[in-house]
Amino acid sequence: MITGLFETHLKVADLERSMHFYGEVLDLELAHRDETRPIAFYWLGTRGDAMLGLWLEPPKRIQRQHFAFRSTVQDVLRAPAWLRERGLTPRNFLNDGTDDPMVFAWMPALALYFTDPDGHSLELIAMLEEQPRPELGVVSREKWESLS
Known part of the structure; x- marks a missing residue:
């Protein structure tokens, strides 16, 4: 349905x-x-x-909301520079001041965040081809690649 x-x-x-x-x-x-x-x-x-x-x-x-745009892995990896060129601030899931996309291991998917003019949280996300590893939680791309 x-x-x-x-x-x-x-x-x-x-x-x-x-x-x-x-x-x-x-x-x-x-x-x-x-x-x-x-x-x-x-x-x-x-x-x-x-x-x-x-x-x-x-x-x-x-009311501030969140939604994710489907993307490709290559585009999510290029997204930090692409967003900065447009005057936007990219951020990772942890919002820790870095803009390297992170992996949600339970899916697995690579994701990066930014905000629209009204404060809505927007996400670029791309599914990865590897098998899910939910026990890893949310990890950096480097850690994901080193464990895959």
């Missing part, structure tokens, strides 16, 4: 600012902007695969 996630929505305080962020900074393709109400939709990945909706709301009604 369920084969994936098609659409998710975020409440944003400034629709124009968020449209600039998701469209210009993150290079997402605008799918539709509804001029009759304050909302814009962006395609995630290939057109028709998944969508992100941005809904204008008063700042006091915005």
Whole structure:
């Protein structure tokens, strides 16, 4: 019955600012902007695969959320520099001041985080081909590679 996630929505305080962020900074393709109400939709990945909706709301009604963008291992590894080029601060899962992607060994997947203008936590994540090793928890990429 369920084969994936098609659409998710975020409440944003400034629709124009968020449209600039998701469209210009993150290079997402605008799918539709509804001029009759304050909302814009962006395609995630290939057109028709998944969508992100941005809904204008008063700042006091915005609750910070988290979601992850599917990516490739190569792109997650390139992401720290790519994000910094766009004026964004990449961070790892531990938020310890470093920006080297970390591995969630139970999946396993490589992940890196950053924040949008409203403080929503965004993640780039890529599944790894190795077998899951949940006993390792969350580890650095270097540790994962040394144990694989």
